[in-house]
Amino acid sequence: MALAATGLAFLALVVLSCPATAAAGIGDWRADQIRQAEEEFASVKVLSRQPLYLADSFPDGAKGLLIGGYPPRTAWFLPPGTPSATQEHYNSYCFSEALVLAQTQDSQSVLTSDDRAILTRTRLKVLDVIKAPPALAAGDQIAVVRFGGEVLDHGERLRVRDDGWSDFSPGHVYLLKLQSVQGRGMDHYFSLIYRETAFADLRLVREWDEFAAGTPYGDVKTELLSLPNRYACPPPR
Template sequence: MKKMLAFLWIAVAPCAFAVTPWDQSSVRAAEKYLRVNPNGTAPDIHQADLFPDGARGFYVENLPPLRSYVPQAGKSAADQMLGQTFCGAPLIVLAKALDSVSALTSGNASILTRTEFEIEDVVRSRSGLQAGQRVSVVRLGGEVKDQGMTLRVADERGEPYLQGKSYFMALTRPGDAAGIDYFLHGDPVPVRAGRIEPGSGRWEKFLTGEKYSNMKQEILRVSRDKQCAD
């Protein structure tokens, strides 16, 4: 099956919670930020290869771009990882995944998914968001039904969010994005029972089993580094 990068907002996945539905402006803003089919030459997903279960689509590797960060002499690789992920992020939160809604992009090139999260703790919030409020996070990938077909864009590393689970996230929002939408500034970090449980090898050797409260303090420490200035 080929790996590809990525509007028919009529074709959307059902949701049990009141996730804000996609509209034309939010799809276009997300496409622009995620560079989905920038040249307009990607094939229609309806013609994509078949998954074993009969769905049509392809795999993507959903890695957010890392900000350049060079630690000073004597600083650890963990500090570099923390800096790359969290420096400059306008919103850093611990949040619980609720439900999602997906939509086809323009030209049926790919699929976008908007997931609603309930904020549980705030490390940084330039927009004034607080614990108990909700935030929507957009990613490339997801599944919809259209023209009698199941269409899927799957993340090679597995589902990035599981409903009801909590994640420590650094989020960003470009100026022309829909007012409700944020995008990942770095990999989401799963938190279970107050401890870090990374689902990505990028975190595995640094933080497995670490207390969330300790990681939060490490983020605050690294953010005071002059190289982490916005």
């Protein structure tokens, strides 16, 4: 049976931060952290209507869910005539709690307790910070939890992907745009609407937010950091 896109419109990231001075960095994904992540993702209703064992199959036989259709981002309209690229860059900077360049270390995927979704946790090292709260700095380790991934459970391959899924292979470098969620008893970020983007030799692998493929990271950072000097970001809600 061919797998059909669901039309769901969400990509989610949860990021747990850990100071670089921790003796062993970020440890294994604990059961209480997995339950917390399940609560976060359940709150945005990004779930299959049935257990993944009963879902349609991908062409290679894995069963699961393909997500497509992203919602429009929050907009803050700049003066008439402002180039669209400037508006995109403004949105990236002003509507993100953190913008960080990070290198992947390893990943772990788990099936949720109701068998209707998969969450993947990736540990990364922050290489550089464009924007972040004071507690997050270059050299820190972070753990990014995303909706999606692949698991082998009771001999069955189960998969959840969106149309822009990145494998986060070890050693690869990504720019992450993140938003904060407070009051959960730990430092973390949560984003529903932004995609990560990959770099190779510190150049963009593909077009991203109207930055052309091949743009050096330094140019991306310089442009994004220049925005608050040209246009005031809206006050926090």
